[in-house]
Amino acid sequence: MQQNLKDTAQALLEAQYIAIISHKNPDGDTLGSQLALGRALQQSGKDVVLYNRDKVAEKFYFIAGADTVVQYTDEMILPDTVVFVDCTEPQLAGFHLTDAVLAGKTIINIDHHASNKRYGTYNYVVSTAGANCQNIYHVLAAMGLPVTSDIATALYVGLSTDTGNFMYDNVSSETLRIAAELKDLGADTDSLRLKLYESCSKKKITLMKYILNNLHISDDGQYAWSSISHQMMTDLQPESTDIDGLINTIKDIEGVEIAILFRGVEEKRTKASLRSKVWADVNQIAGMFGGGGHVRASGVSIDGDVEYAAALLGPAVEEIIRQHDAAECQ
Numbered sequence: 001m002q003q004n005l006k007d008t009a010q011a012l013l014e015a016q017y018i019a020i021i022s023h024k025n026p027d028g029d030t031l032g033s034q035l036a037l038g039r040a041l042q043q044s045g046k047d048v049v050l051y052n053r054d055k056v057a058e059k060f061y062f063i064a065g066a067d068t069v070v071q072y073t074d075e076m077i078l079p080d081t082v083v084f085v086d087c088t089e090p091q092l093a094g095f096h097l098t099d100a101v102l103a104g105k106t107i108i109n110i111d112h113h114a115s116n117k118r119y120g121t122y123n124y125v126v127s128t129a130g131a132n133c134q135n136i137y138h139v140l141a142a143m144g145l146p147v148t149s150d151i152a153t154a155l156y157v158g159l160s161t162d163t164g165n166f167m168y169d170n171v172s173s174e175t176l177r178i179a180a181e182l183k184d185l186g187a188d189t190d191s192l193r194l195k196l197y198e199s200c201s202k203k204k205i206t207l208m209k210y211i212l213n214n215l216h217i218s219d220d221g222q223y224a225w226s227s228i229s230h231q232m233m234t235d236l237q238p239e240s241t242d243i244d245g246l247i248n249t250i251k252d253i254e255g256v257e258i259a260i261l262f263r264g265v266e267e268k269r270t271k272a273s274l275r276s277k278v279w280a281d282v283n284q285i286a287g288m289f290g291g292g293g294h295v296r297a298s299g300v301s302i303d304g305d306v307e308y309a310a311a312l313l314g315p316a317v318e319e320i321i322r323q324h325d326a327a328e329c330q
């Protein structure tokens with residue numbers, strides 16, 4: 001198993017038939033990674049297919065190649081080289097990728113999640129990168145492939161969307177330097193602003209009203225949570241993009257350190273999205289219940305309805321806040 005950038009770049013340079021797979025419910029970073037890498041490899045003469053389980057949201061169509069992502073079905077045959085971008089593990093792709101399906105393939109794992117399982121033949125995992133597109137940028141440079149304006153836009157989308165538009169503490173000076181270079185290379189930041197930040201869907205507004213109506217804040221004001229019932233999910237049928245970022249509405253409340261949004265994805269299955277602001281490690285909290293992600297943003301899936309999930313996670317969160325307050329007082 002080899003870890004470094006040079007080996008990852010070399011493996012890609014030597015490959016001819018390549019599939020690039022993004023995680024289910026693709027966000028700007030996994031999609032930006034997939035489209036930037038895919039386009040650069042195609043332009044260097046390789047045969048590349050882009051797979052995702054889900055349809056790409058329309059708001060991402062301004063990124064060149066977004067309409068070329070194919071919805072994967074289990075009957076499809078994977079080429080010899082399979083690249084996973086922004087995926088902690090192959091299962092995150094959301095389709096049936098068993099060991100048998102992947103046997104004999106060269107697996108390339110390019111990711112920035114601390115909880116990445118290092119499942120690749122080649123792993124380029126840098127968890128300090130604010131966005132995986134930052135890692136893709138380095139892979140392209142290591143391969144010596146040019147960054148066209150289309151590729152710059154794709155990479156910039158990942159950098160922007162995974163960092164709260166360059167606001168969160170996962171932004172490093174390097175993130176900003178790369179963003180500046182991408183802007184110089186022609187990244188279309190106007191389309192990004194209009195399509196991703198100034199086009200809130202009506203369903204998202206409906207959900208915002210709903211979660212504010214269901215908002216709970218702990219007595220000390222440090223833990224805020226809300227939920228979207230399975231019934232509401234069924235009635236409204238939101239896209240994943242209608243849900244993305246909703247949690248910020250409750251995280252951004254003054255004094256809140258940990259925010260959780262519970263949503264009933266099935267009658268007895270709840271997805272919890274966790275966020276923190278300053279000190280809390282929500283990767284660790286999600287890990288206690290079998291989930292994971294980043295220090296400031298993580299997720300976990302719970303068997304049970306939203307009330308059950310809230311009752312399960314709530315005491316753990318409050319205990320962590322209590323311990324932190326106690327340590328502060330000493």
Ligand SMILES: [Mn+2]
Pocket residue numbers: 029030086112131132162
């Ligand atoms: Mn990411």
